[in-house]
Amino acid sequence: MMIAEQTDADVAAILSHRHDQGADWWTTPDRKLLKGAPFTTLESALYLLELGVPPDHEALRGVAQLIFDAWREDGRIRTAPGDLYPCHTALAANVLCRMGYGQDVRMKRTLAYFLDTQQPDGGWRCEKYSYGHGEETRYSTPYTTLVVLDLFRQVPGFQNDPRLDRAVDFLLLHWEIRRPISPCHYGIGSRFLQVEYPMRGYGLFYYVYVLSFYARARADARFRAAFDALSSKTLDGGMPVERVVPRLSALSFCKKGQVSWAATARWREILHNFEKDGRNSAKSRPECCGTIHR
Numbered sequence: 001m002m003i004a005e006q007t008d009a010d011v012a013a014i015l016s017h018r019h020d021q022g023a024d025w026w027t028t029p030d031r032k033l034l035k036g037a038p039f040t041t042l043e044s045a046l047y048l049l050e051l052g053v054p055p056d057h058e059a060l061r062g063v064a065q066l067i068f069d070a071w072r073e074d075g076r077i078r079t080a081p082g083d084l085y086p087c088h089t090a091l092a093a094n095v096l097c098r099m100g101y102g103q104d105v106r107m108k109r110t111l112a113y114f115l116d117t118q119q120p121d122g123g124w125r126c127e128k129y130s131y132g133h134g135e136e137t138r139y140s141t142p143y144t145t146l147v148v149l150d151l152f153r154q155v156p157g158f159q160n161d162p163r164l165d166r167a168v169d170f171l172l173l174h175w176e177i178r179r180p181i182s183p184c185h186y187g188i189g190s191r192f193l194q195v196e197y198p199m200r201g202y203g204l205f206y207y208v209y210v211l212s213f214y215a216r217a218r219a220d221a222r223f224r225a226a227f228d229a230l231s232s233k234t235l236d237g238g239m240p241v242e243r244v245v246p247r248l249s250a251l252s253f254c255k256k257g258q259v260s261w262a263a264t265a266r267w268r269e270i271l272h273n274f275e276k277d278g279r280n281s282a283k284s285r286p287e288c289c290g291t292i293h294r
Helices: 003-015 041-050 058-070 086-098 105-116 142-153 162-177 204-211 221-231 261-276
Strands: none
Touching: 003 041, 041 058, 041 086, 058 086, 086 105, 086 142, 105 142, 142 162, 142 204, 162 204, 162 221, 204 221, 204 261, 221 261
16 A cells, blocks of 8 residues: 555544544543543644644644634633643644644744743643652653643744753753653653654653754754664664554554654654754764655
């Protein structure tokens, strides 16, 4: 089966779950946008975007409307009744930015909300203490911080903002200390170091991908170590999938143990980001840099 045919089949499979939660576009009757993993409203939209579905597709327009309906004047986004966590606002805003809404006046307010709530250590955190109140919970949440950096990197004018440099520094510090930190206890261990695709959580691939858009990270030896760890995973220039949630295993673009054309496209974005400042070397560039078929 050709890549285009496989992609069409994957898109159809994702769309087939659109009513699983009792309402349209993967949501529930009370509009929970993160219910039903891995086919939540927010995740399903990202899968479609990874597969090259245009933002004006009916499904993505429907998801965008659901998110904007949940947007509040202070910039936060309610992803479920009573839910106004910074991490969930970041996830929802990131989907909108991926769809090209980064310059929307509502998204500008959301970006301002994040800049106004940045923590002293440079990151962002949720005050949800699932693991008690130990010393480690004084840190910001690495995953939330990574998602916030992901959404900012999609909006022109922020990549060299000193406020975001502080967030980059926080994540580079976590590469050093590695232990579980924040109220949510995110750590860097064997699970983190596996290539997860799609990028559904705090892991090496997503970490290197997002930070590669920031010059401050690219110039840092700690980021280079993370990049080298990811580079060592490649096969003939392609990026194989080491971890995928079982319910996605039937999709062709993220088969465990196989090189994914879509993951490889993201890997090549990372290499392109190194080329921006001349830091890319012949050693780190994959040999098979032909056309990625979508």
